[in-house]
Amino acid sequence: VTGTDIELCYLPAAELAKGYAARRFSPVEVVTAFLRRIDAMDSDLHSYITVLRETARSAASDAERRYAAGVPLGPLDGVPIGLKDVIDTAGIRTTANSRHFLDRIPRSDATVVERLRQRGAIVLGKHTMYEFASGTPGPKDPFPAARNPWDPELVPGGSSSGSAAAVAAGLCAGAIGSDTGGSIRGPASYCGVVGFKPSPGLLSTRGVVPLSWTLDHVGPIARTVDDAALLLQAGTTDNTNFSTIGMSIDGLRLGAPISLVEAAQDLDAQTITAYHGAINDFRRRGIAVDEVTVPEYDFVGAVSHTILAAEAFTYHRYRLQRAPSLFGAEFRSRLLQGALLSANDYVTALRGRTLLSRAMTELMRSFDALILPATPHPAWSFAEEMSPDRWRWTSFTRLFNLTRQPAIAIPCGFTSSGLPIGLQIAGRPLEDTTVLALARAYEREHTWYLRHPNDPHAN
Amino acid sequence: VAESGNGRSLADVAAAVSTLGDAGISAAESEVAQALAVHSGIADVLNALRRRLEESQEELLVTPSEAR
Numbered sequence: 001v002t003g004t005d006i007e008l009c010y011l012p013a014a015e016l017a018k019g020y021a022a023r024r025f026s027p028v029e030v031v032t033a034f035l036r037r038i039d040a041m042d043s044d045l046h047s048y049i050t051v052l053r054e055t056a057r058s059a060a061s062d063a064e065r066r067y068a069a070g071v072p073l074g075p076l077d078g079v080p081i082g083l084k085d086v087i088d089t090a091g092i093r094t095t096a097n098s099r100h101f102l103d104r105i106p107r108s109d110a111t112v113v114e115r116l117r118q119r120g121a122i123v124l125g126k127h128t129m130y131e132f133a134s135g136t137p138g139p140k141d142p143f144p145a146a147r148n149p150w151d152p153e154l155v156p157g158g159s160s161s162g163s164a165a166a167v168a169a170g171l172c173a174g175a176i177g178s179d180t181g182g183s184i185r186g187p188a189s190y191c192g193v194v195g196f197k198p199s200p201g202l203l204s205t206r207g208v209v210p211l212s213w214t215l216d217h218v219g220p221i222a223r224t225v226d227d228a229a230l231l232l233q234a235g236t237t238d239n240t241n242f243s244t245i246g247m248s249i250d251g252l253r254l255g256a257p258i259s260l261v262e263a264a265q266d267l268d269a270q271t272i273t274a275y276h277g278a279i280n281d282f283r284r285r286g287i288a289v290d291e292v293t294v295p296e297y298d299f300v301g302a303v304s305h306t307i308l309a310a311e312a313f314t315y316h317r318y319r320l321q322r323a324p325s326l327f328g329a330e331f332r333s334r335l336l337q338g339a340l341l342s343a344n345d346y347v348t349a350l351r352g353r354t355l356l357s358r359a360m361t362e363l364m365r366s367f368d369a370l371i372l373p374a375t376p377h378p379a380w381s382f383a384e385e386m387s388p389d390r391w392r393w394t395s396f397t398r399l400f401n402l403t404r405q406p407a408i409a410i411p412c413g414f415t416s417s418g419l420p421i422g423l424q425i426a427g428r429p430l431e432d433t434t435v436l437a438l439a440r441a442y443e444r445e446h447t448w449y450l451r452h453p454n455d456p457h458a459n
Numbered sequence: 460v461a462e463s464g465n466g467r468s469l470a471d472v473a474a475a476v477s478t479l480g481d482a483g484i485s486a487a488e489s490e491v492a493q494a495l496a497v498h499s500g501i502a503d504v505l506n507a508l509r510r511r512l513e514e515s516q517e518e519l520l521v522t523p524s525e526a527r
Contacts (some may be wrong), residue, residue, distance in 0.1 A: 264522050303508070333490060351508075
């Protein structure tokens with residue numbers, strides 16, 4: 001891995017297309033640099049399940065020809081990305097990191113992949129994840145758990161674990177993950193990158209192995225907010241312009257649920273300090289930030305758990321009947337929880353979701369966005385992640401899957417031991433550009449994205 | 460009342476194993492006891508939610524537009 005490789009592999013995606021157009025470097029050089037870096041580092045990091053060396057090189061040659069002819073497909077042409085291994089790729093194994101799907105080769109690309117390829121994105125490979133986008137890393141997983149590039153003894157978060165780890169380690173320029181209760185935003189927070197759960201429908205879930213049909217979202221993981229917007233723009237069928245370059249945030253009003261955050265029993269002291277720092281930063285910019293109470297919040301965990309477990313059980317029932325031992329213990333336990341729920345439990349949870357959505361709609365009449373930590377603490381150990389009491393832990397992310405609000409995680413500092421801390425910004429449904437604009441404004445003043453994990457393979 | 464390792468009564472676990480068996484799902488008692496432990500924590504909150512919904516004057520039916 002050369003110095004040049006590191007420079008290329010840490011360039012924001014938006015800069016890659018500019019560099020190609022200016023002939024400063026080529027798609028083939030960039031893909032080669034990423035593949036060299038994956039070969040050098042991923043045997044320790046385990047962020048990829050499948051690396052697509054030949055198809056990536058071939059796609060890079062195609063992109064190179066388009067740039068040479070002056071007809072690139074857009075700002076994502078020639079940009080190497082990775083996909084969580086729950087997202088279907090035609091003719092390429094898509095395993096969901098489960099023994100049930102080890103030989104599963106989809107016939108067609110997921111809609112989001114189709115769109116990204118049409119715009120010239122190069123798929124470098126399929127990223128490691130927690131089994132079926134749920135559960136925890138376990139000893140029966142067919143592929144080894146991804147590690148956190150900031151400290152390999154710690155988890156990168158889940159379930160889009162490999163995607164966030166790979167973006168943070170410079171093993172792809174961006175990634176597409178899935179988020180049912182925080183599976184994009186949590187790993188992004190633990191790994192010091194940007195993770196965006198857009199409003200539902202903006203990125204299609206067609207061709208993405210379901211965990212929970214009504215809570216699943218597809219979204220980008222990227223190094224910068226602009227890169228996340230680029231990936232969203234390329235992957236969506238929506239006509240909205242998601243670029244927020246030049247967009248003012250003056251006059252926007254923020255709500256900060258400080259009491260809710262401070263009541264979390266597993267809240268880390270440095271996380272709360274960074275959170276207050278972010279609130280003060282927005283206030284210094286002249287943005288009004290008022291403390292708010294999130295109504296009906298006590299129901300969030302149970303409502304989310306019930307809907308997810310019931311829907312996951314429904315999807316996997318046949319496999320649970322026929323070959324339960326092929327599931328990892330943690331995911332099988334979640335399916336059993338779903339099997340023990342009644343129809344009344346599920347409908348009660350759906351009504352609870354409506355209650356929460358209406359309460360949040362009312363609250364958001366007074367605010368353009370809420371800000372809160374993405375996770376209550378920085379990355380923790382594998383033992384903590386695999387605890388059977390995991391379901392009791394605080395989540396600041398699940399609410400926004402229930403209420404269909406766009407929510408982004410961005411870096412907002414580092415602990416004294418050098419671990420990233422994440423801030424979450426959540427807006428009104430379908431007001432994704434407001435969320436992106438606030439995140440971008442914060443990012444412009446705090447260039448945390450320029451900080452990278454120690455690289456044992458650097459020169 | 461005899462308890463399983465996860466604090467669930469053995470009768471509860473046996474009943475759950477039987478319910479699952481009726482659905483064609485076989486699982487070890489220890490696994491079912493663990494799933495029941497989570498289930499019971501969730502059930503307490505769902506019961507509180509049921510009370511909250513009953514108190515509510517709103518029609519909180521899940522309409523097609525809200526389910527989307």
